[in-house]
Amino acid sequence: MQIGLTPTASINGVEIRVPPKTLITSPKVWTMLFGGNRDVASETLRHALPPQLLGLAEEAAQILSITWTKIKPYGDIPDGDLIAVDYDWNGESLLVLRQMSRRVHDDGAKFGIRLPIAEVNLEFLNRPAWRLTAATSIGRISEDVKAKADVNALQTESLSTTAGEKVVYCVLSDYGDYLWQAVNVLLEETEADLLVFDRPVIGAVGSTLKGCGIYRHAHFSRRESIGLIYQWMFEFANHLHQQHPNLQLGITSMAYGVEKPDLAVFQHFDLFLP
């Protein structure tokens, strides 16, 4: 099974074309998942690899390094009945949620919350400076220059909002700190058993260009922001697991930005929801 980031022009910043018979150094990594016995998997892998990958072919100078990482199986939804609510950053009363979670727990069921991590209703929280904006310029204009223009445009735009309008905020802006606190309060109030990260996080809705081009956030460029946003999500997931040992964490493919789970998902989340 091949897993990992699906190669797309929007994620891969650089394409390297190698003419025949020339050598190149490329830190290409394949991640593969095996179930069951490790020795059997190792033998299967050795037989399945083409000779050039094993460094046997004359012109191949590839260094094969295999690292085995044991991961826990995923897909274990909490035992018993699960009642999940969609939290939509619309200023729902925490009191109502707390009462609901207590009723669910009293009935012996588990309580789950599906949370749009970075997508927030503007009527609830309107902070133009926190918005994730994909720089759209292609060519020689630096992304930072474009980002400055975006910031100015955002600052002068009207604050009036359409009812129900939602935007994606960049977790590398101060929104990240806000979210960190808000989710901790949410979990303390509701004693939720499952929290699912949902909706777009690494890119704006409807945009195939991933990342954030606003230079005032804690990243320098759109390209750099992608890795840092993932890093932020993993740190946040680790923090939540540490603070709430019984909490199960899930993430949807939309929030994670790819259709198939990769190794990092299994290391930081309990569930991956297509």
Ligand SMILES: [Zn+2]
């Ligand atoms: Zn940003």
